[in-house]
Amino acid sequence: MARKAKRDLTMEEQLARGPLDLPFLMLVVLLLGIGLVMLFSASYYTAFRDSTKPVLNNPYYYIQHQAAYAAAGLGGMYIVSKINYQRFRWMAPLLLAVSIILLALCYTPLGVEINGVNRWLNVFLVAGPTFQPSEIAKVAVVLFFAARLCKRDTEKQRRFTKRTTTGRVLNKLEQIGFLELVPYGAVMLLVLVLVVFEPHMSGTILILLGGASVVLVSGISLKWFFGAGAFGGLGLWIIATQTPYLTRKLELWRDPWGADSQGGGYQFRQGIYSIASGGLLGRGLGESGQKYGFVPEPENDMIFTIVVEELGLVGAFLILFLFSLLILRGYWLALHARDKFGMLTIVGIITLLAAQVFLNIGVITGLIPNTGISLPFFSYGGTALMIQLGEMGMVLSISRQIPAPRKD
DSSP: OOOOOOOOOOHHHHHHTSOOOHHHHHHHHHHHHHHHHHHHHHHHHHHHHOOSTTTTTOTTHHHHHHHHHHHHHHHHHHHHHHSOTTHHHHHHHHHHHHHHHHHHHTTSTTEEEETTEEEEEETTSSSSOEEOHHHHHHHHHHHHHHHHHTTTTTOOOOOOOSSSHHHHHHHHHHHTTHHHHHHHHHHHHHHHHHHHTTTOHHHHHHHHHHHHHHHHHTTOOHHHHHHHHHHHHHHHHHHHHHOHHHHHHHHHHHOTTTSOTTSTTHHHHHHHHHHHHHTTTOSOTTOOSTTTTTSSSTTTTTHHHHHHHHHHHHHHHHHHHHHHHHHHHHHHHHHTOSSHHHHHHHHHHHHHHHHHHHHHHHHHTTSSOOOOOOOTTTSSOHHHHHHHHHHHHHHHHHHTTSOOOOOO
């Protein structure tokens, strides 16, 4: 029997099978590889001295788990990159709803409290690895905003009856663009309320920046954008100054050197010592002295201090240069995306990445208060790493459909 002829590919399938953007992919893999090497160097001693479960003095504990998550994340990134990104449109409301439910679960007995903070859930809602639902909320807000705002140019203004005062007021609000912002403001407010009272200031800032970047690029009037930004900034200031947990962080930021040597300023001071001892060329890979019980949790938020100590100013600059190339390449892909949804999605995801890198470096250098934010591809955290690689997969999926340059 003759072999059945292959069916012709649909236009959607042909578009989704375009080539990946190799520069972006190579930068992601390169940063991930460097991050794994530096994580092993920074975490070896910490794991060796940790006799608690599940580490049990295994010096390879952190790198083994992170490498496994990295392998799974790369596989997930590849799978996501093969999906036609247009499908992310209908997935956006579902993902947002799931993220809101997960954030709400943090306030129930299912939530995991660490150091008095309720940011975590167990992966399967039972004992085991934990994750922060805010990681999902960040990309969910970006996708939801992008899916709705990409259609704003084709939507007609709503008309209300002019016979009533209410109708006339609504027409005026529609005319000046206020009503258009209401659904986005409501979604943002709901998510932020759930995140800010965990408390999780870094997650709050990232969600605000991710959503704001999509709104700004979509063409919303700047007066509303800056007005909302001022209102959001005022809200963050009030929360930070009226919440004991955040007020303490502000006090330590203002005077980390005057605090008790074993108090909250200890981590920052040891990080500065680590950076200062690195010099221009560093002490050598694996030769950090501060990771031997001086810098608290060097495998997490403070990992870049170990990077600077071992690789020096030159090595740290090269890593930041790679991050800059990745961010610039991402924005280049956004400019060349096939449609507005793809462009807005990339802008939101890359802005999240850029903000996370800036905030992490800002914290360890004392530029901004401690927000407890990790460094992408470097800091230990399996589920966070997988989500980051999934986001990179979305960017690669959009890059597949960038129109090829015309040949004259």
